[in-house]
Amino acid sequence: MTKAIVFDIGGVLIGLDLGRCIRAFREILGYERITELLDPYHQKGIYGDMEEGILSADEFRSRVLAESRPGCTGADVDRCMGALLAGMDPDTVQTVKELGSRYPLYLLSNNNPIAMRLIYDLFRENGIEPETTFKDQFISCEMRLLKPSRAIYEEAVRRIGLPAGEILFIDDSENNVEAAREAGLQARLFVRGTALSLLLADC
Numbered sequence: 001m002t003k004a005i006v007f008d009i010g011g012v013l014i015g016l017d018l019g020r021c022i023r024a025f026r027e028i029l030g031y032e033r034i035t036e037l038l039d040p041y042h043q044k045g046i047y048g049d050m051e052e053g054i055l056s057a058d059e060f061r062s063r064v065l066a067e068s069r070p071g072c073t074g075a076d077v078d079r080c081m082g083a084l085l086a087g088m089d090p091d092t093v094q095t096v097k098e099l100g101s102r103y104p105l106y107l108l109s110n111n112n113p114i115a116m117r118l119i120y121d122l123f124r125e126n127g128i129e130p131e132t133t134f135k136d137q138f139i140s141c142e143m144r145l146l147k148p149s150r151a152i153y154e155e156a157v158r159r160i161g162l163p164a165g166e167i168l169f170i171d172d173s174e175n176n177v178e179a180a181r182e183a184g185l186q187a188r189l190f191v192r193g194t195a196l197s198l199l200l201a202d203c
Contacts, residue, residue, distance in 0.1 A: 003166040009109040011172035012190045015086035024083035028076050029068035041173040050112045053144040057113040081114045093126045095197045100133050107137040110147050148179030
């Protein structure tokens with residue numbers, strides 16, 4: 001029996017647009033190395049280091065600006081980061097609201113401080129108040145743990161306070177879903193472009 005639902009963010013609750021993000025880094029900053037860092041599921045290099053909590057947001061901005069056009073600012077870096085986020089599907093918004101009335105909801109995401117601020121803004125724009133909709137969040141940069149590490153799932157289970165088998169995890173990465181199952185959670189793969197409501201119709 002499912003007693004709590006845990007959502008990945010990027011690619012599940014919020015759409016991702018890698019092409020737009022790459023163009024923004026190139027056109028706004030003149031930063032060409034973004035293609036070496038950006039990945040749909042697991043960021044690399046300094047981007048990955050920020051998501052693991054090894055680099056702070058300010059350190060990440062400084063590293064990017066060191067290889068960008070003169071005159072660019074940290075705000076420009078944040079703007080480029082925001083270009084990755086493609087908004088929320090109305091079906092997803094409605095599904096989260098409906099499930100939130102029946103289950104405790106949580107977030108578990110490989111993510112970073114810059115994106116999380118923008119993500120919270122997107123939630124609010126869509127009528128989802130993150131502090132009340134989600135009972136807790138398990139964010140890689142804060143925990144210094146990355147999916148698909150077993151440790152991040154085990155810590156999430158510990159903090160939720162339910163048996164792992166009563167927790168349902170939703171992610172768009174097969175590796176992350178399989179790792180969650182190995183840690184004892186229920187887990188379902190969300191396929192981008194499909195309706196979240198259909199995946200969770202039996203909840």
